[in-house]
Amino acid sequence: MNKIHFDQLQETLYHQKLENGLNVYVLPKEGFSKTYVTFTTKYGSVDRTFVPRGGKELVTVPDGIAHFLEHKMFEKEDGDVFQQFSENAAAANAFTSFTRTSYLFSSTSELYENTKTLLDFVQQPYFTEKTVEKEKGIIAQEITMYDDQADWRQYFGTIENLFENHPVRIDIAGTVETIQDITAEHLYECYETFYHPSNMVFFAVGNVNPEEMLKFVEQDQQTKSFEAPEPVVRSFPDEPDHAAEKRSELYMDVSKPKLMVGTKCRNTDMSGKDMLMRELASDVTLDILFGRSSEFFTQAYNEGLIDESFSYEFNLEKGFGFAAIGSDTEKPEELEKLIKSVLDDANNNWSITDEQLERIRKKRIGLFMRALNSPEYIANQFTHYNFNEMNLFDVVPVLEGLTTDQLKAAFDDLYYEDGQTIMTIYPSEQSK
Amino acid sequence: MFHKSELQSGVNLYTRQTAQFKTVSVAIKFTAPLTEENAAARTVLANVLEDSSANYPTRTKLRQALEELYGAVYYTDTSKRGNEHIFTIYAESVNEEYLRNPEVPVFEQLLTLVTESLFKPNLKDGVFDEAVVEREKQTVIDRIGSIYNDKTRYANKRMLELIRSGKPASLSASGTEKAVSAITKESLKATYDKMLNEDTIDIYILGDVDTDQLTGRAQTVFPFTKGTRKSVPVTASTTSEEVPTAKHIREKQDMKQGKLNMAFSTPVGFRHPDYPKMQMLNGVLGGFAHSKLFINVREKESLAYYCSSSYSSHYGLLYIMSGIDAEQEEKTAALIDQQIEALRNGDISDLEIRQTLALLSNSIRSSFDSAKGQIEIYDQYKLLDENFSSDKLIEKWERVTKEDIQEMAKLLTKEITYLLSGREAMVHE
Numbered sequence: 001m002n003k004i005h006f007d008q009l010q011e012t013l014y015h016q017k018l019e020n021g022l023n024v025y026v027l028p029k030e031g032f033s034k035t036y037v038t039f040t041t042k043y044g045s046v047d048r049t050f051v052p053r054g055g056k057e058l059v060t061v062p063d064g065i066a067h068f069l070e071h072k073m074f075e076k077e078d079g080d081v082f083q084q085f086s087e088n089a090a091a092a093n094a095f096t097s098f099t100r101t102s103y104l105f106s107s108t109s110e111l112y113e114n115t116k117t118l119l120d121f122v123q124q125p126y127f128t129e130k131t132v133e134k135e136k137g138i139i140a141q142e143i144t145m146y147d148d149q150a151d152w153r154q155y156f157g158t159i160e161n162l163f164e165n166h167p168v169r170i171d172i173a174g175t176v177e178t179i180q181d182i183t184a185e186h187l188y189e190c191y192e193t194f195y196h197p198s199n200m201v202f203f204a205v206g207n208v209n210p211e212e213m214l215k216f217v218e219q220d221q222q223t224k225s226f227e228a229p230e231p232v233v234r235s236f237p238d239e240p241d242h243a244a245e246k247r248s249e250l251y252m253d254v255s256k257p258k259l260m261v262g263t264k265c266r267n268t269d270m271s272g273k274d275m276l277m278r279e280l281a282s283d284v285t286l287d288i289l290f291g292r293s294s295e296f297f298t299q300a301y302n303e304g305l306i307d308e309s310f311s312y313e314f315n316l317e318k319g320f321g322f323a324a325i326g327s328d329t330e331k332p333e334e335l336e337k338l339i340k341s342v343l344d345d346a347n348n349n350w351s352i353t354d355e356q357l358e359r360i361r362k363k364r365i366g367l368f369m370r371a372l373n374s375p376e377y378i379a380n381q382f383t384h385y386n387f388n389e390m391n392l393f394d395v396v397p398v399l400e401g402l403t404t405d406q407l408k409a410a411f412d413d414l415y416y417e418d419g420q421t422i423m424t425i426y427p428s429e430q431s432k
Numbered sequence: 433m434f435h436k437s438e439l440q441s442g443v444n445l446y447t448r449q450t451a452q453f454k455t456v457s458v459a460i461k462f463t464a465p466l467t468e469e470n471a472a473a474r475t476v477l478a479n480v481l482e483d484s485s486a487n488y489p490t491r492t493k494l495r496q497a498l499e500e501l502y503g504a505v506y507y508t509d510t511s512k513r514g515n516e517h518i519f520t521i522y523a524e525s526v527n528e529e530y531l532r533n534p535e536v537p538v539f540e541q542l543l544t545l546v547t548e549s550l551f552k553p554n555l556k557d558g559v560f561d562e563a564v565v566e567r568e569k570q571t572v573i574d575r576i577g578s579i580y581n582d583k584t585r586y587a588n589k590r591m592l593e594l595i596r597s598g599k600p601a602s603l604s605a606s607g608t609e610k611a612v613s614a615i616t617k618e619s620l621k622a623t624y625d626k627m628l629n630e631d632t633i634d635i636y637i638l639g640d641v642d643t644d645q646l647t648g649r650a651q652t653v654f655p656f657t658k659g660t661r662k663s664v665p666v667t668a669s670t671t672s673e674e675v676p677t678a679k680h681i682r683e684k685q686d687m688k689q690g691k692l693n694m695a696f697s698t699p700v701g702f703r704h705p706d707y708p709k710m711q712m713l714n715g716v717l718g719g720f721a722h723s724k725l726f727i728n729v730r731e732k733e734s735l736a737y738y739c740s741s742s743y744s745s746h747y748g749l750l751y752i753m754s755g756i757d758a759e760q761e762e763k764t765a766a767l768i769d770q771q772i773e774a775l776r777n778g779d780i781s782d783l784e785i786r787q788t789l790a791l792l793s794n795s796i797r798s799s800f801d802s803a804k805g806q807i808e809i810y811d812q813y814k815l816l817d818e819n820f821s822s823d824k825l826i827e828k829w830e831r832v833t834k835e836d837i838q839e840m841a842k843l844l845t846k847e848i849t850y851l852l853s854g855r856e857a858m859v860h861e
Contacts, residue, residue, distance in 0.1 A: 031452030082721035089790035137734030366502030
């Protein structure tokens with residue numbers, strides 16, 4: 001067992017790597033009533049072409065399968081796993097992202113019964129043609145629900161515009177058509193390949209005794225048999241630097257047009273501290289250029305180009321990275337011009353000062369400290385970082401060491417000729 | 433849980449010293465009667481106060497000051513509860529203990545910034561700046577309009593307007609576009625004066641700070657003028673309308689999914705002794721993944737991704753919301769009706785009761801794991817019991833029987849079935 005104490009944060013993280021390859025982390029939090037426990041596989045919607053466990057050739061599976069598998073994990077021969085969690089007073093859930101599938105519960109009692117339920121249901125798949133067919137109607141409604149959400153359509157539309165080949169451009173849940181092709185056999189194939197303990201992380205945070213929990217998980221895993229760990233072979237197509245589409249538009253039943261500017265990262269082949277530094281440098285740069293204290297924000301807000309819906313974000317994973325900046329706006333053309341002029345100006349006359357960096361550095365350190373109040377944030381963010389060999393608890397020291405040169409390097413990687421796209425959604429009556 | 437001190441009649445300070453969080457939080461809540469005009473004016477005021485202050489006369493200066501305080505949070509918000517309109521200022525900063533060499537006492541400075549924004553706002557010639565007021569009016573109008581983009585929320589709002597037109601249950605906490613448009617810089621100053629002088633006020637401070645010391649100087653930190661502050665009288669907002677037959681309304685928009693919603697009225701509201709029984713009913717019916725609606729509409733029949741119920745106790749209403757293929761409306765509606773009938777017939781298992789009790793208990797206990805959760809839950813339940821604790825509430829749920837739930841179900845009156853769905857063959861160029 002490793003025990004890592006973070007003095008400034010006053011947190012202690014416990015870690016153990018089990019024989020079957022599973023990484024187990026526990027972070028006790030004094031004063032908390034609940035324990036939040038996640039069990040996550042490094043498997044998301046982008047992992048669509050891979051060598052199945054025991055196989056030799058690459059296969060490509062139907063779009064939306066990681067998410068479909070997540071749904072189907074909850075159904076067992078003797079019923080629905082939610083029933084068991086409810087009986088033991090746990091709120092359970094799961095989510096699938098581009099790169100992860102996470103199963104979780106939160107409870108204020110019966111911690112070990114619930115942990116056992118979590119470990120068992122994720123490690124005992126049960127798929128039949130009948131249960132797979134039944135799920136198609138439910139997921140079709142989920143997809144349809146998202147189809148009506150303009151924010152969602154715009155975000156994924158922007159990603160689709162940016163990437164020509166990388167599977168990040170495919171909807172996480174697939175489409176109503178692609179999920180029709182999914183079979184129980186596919187689910188087993190994906191399960192066997194990606195749900196090996198060596199491809200997973202277990203994280204418990206909150207009201208928990210670390211030694212007890214580590215021991216409990218270890219003993220549980222010893223009672224189960226697993227094949228030897230084997231690295232997962234994934235394949236990704238080559239992705240050019242330029243954005244696949246310069247712009248696209250969509251007409252939906254919205255009250256106001258929506259504009260989003262997307263910009264693509266050139267270099268994403270990194271991991272560990274380099275990646276953390278790049279991510280934080282990009283976040284800080286965007287804060288300086290577009291944050292609520294920026295010149296841009298004041299001008300755009302005063303001129304009515306943006307409203308409360310304005311937001312920006314940066315995402316980086318091995319293989320793909322992008323920033324998205326957007327708002328509801330009555331003047332999409334003017335807003336597009338202003339965002340581009342801010343980016344062009346930073347590109348041509350880089351002028352971010354140490355004073356600006358200091359202020360945003362403080363803001364980001366505070367933001368991180370505040371986030372440590374949230375067990376959900378700690379578990380999810382830690383796991384996300386862990387899969388990219390980063391350490392969540394390096395955030396403060398890396399922020400403390402950031403220089404304006406690092407911001408410039410991050411910006412240069414994010415903003416270059418032909419690496420941008422515009423996605424606009426107009427109210428549908430304007431299409432007539 | 434919170435320690436209460438009365439600063440004057442109608443102004444109370446609630447403090448809680450705890451090391452659970454890495455932050456210190458302060459919330460100031462102003463309560464006034466809920467009307468369309470009040471809601472609109474106070475929401476615009478919330479935005480205007482958050483924009484700037486006499487000391488930080490522009491949005492940029494104020495935001496930069498917050499960034500310097502290690503990204504301290506400061507925002508305003510409005511909400512409603514029964515026939516009350518609540519204006520909330522919320523602020524939070526990192527406890528200095530976790531910062532390496534902070535040059536300033538962070539929470540103290542934040543508290544000063546917040547109280548300055550409240551007591552020394554950014555005025556010109558005794559009124560608010562016209563440009564700021566006009567811009568924030570537009571922001572609030574945009575916010576009111578944006579509900580249209582979220583079809584799930586929009587369908588529920590429409591349904592409420594159809595059954596509780598002009599009543600607190602269907603009023604938006606942001607008011608209406610018409611009421612916002614009527615606001616002037618002078619009227620907003622009057623709204624501000626009235627709020628400070630006539631509202632009842634609850635102040636919360638929570639975190640690892642010297643709460644005794646803060647309480648000792650609270651009169652100076654929060655110098656509210658002595659005035660007549662009357663709390664909003666509780667009206668019997670839960671009495672249901674005369675409904676001979678339930679309405680059945682279908683509306684269309686340019687969308688793909690059908691939103692099938694229902695509303696039932698109940699004479700049992702938040703202050704009613706049977707309130708815990710209704711909470712249990714809602715849990716058995718549709719609050720969770722073990723509930724009847726989830727199991728029967730989603731899991732057994734694959735009709736929906738979501739089908740759930742929620743109990744709006746301050747308005748004596750129970751809603752059901754689902755997202756379906758509109759062609760399955762009749763089938764889904766019948767299935768939902770069957771679940772209500774099952775409750776009325778006492779078709780409720782011990783397991784369902786056990787699971788619901790377990791998850792309600794988990795939910796209330798978990799809500800205390802965030803600073804905001806502690807403030808909001810206490811602020812609500814203190815209306816029933818100043819010495820509220822989650823254990824007391826859980827004890828009440830534990831006493832609820834199958835027969836109680838059955839009895840509650842018999843008191844439900846269906847008022848409306850509402851379907852919002854797509855137009856056929858929408859074609860765009």
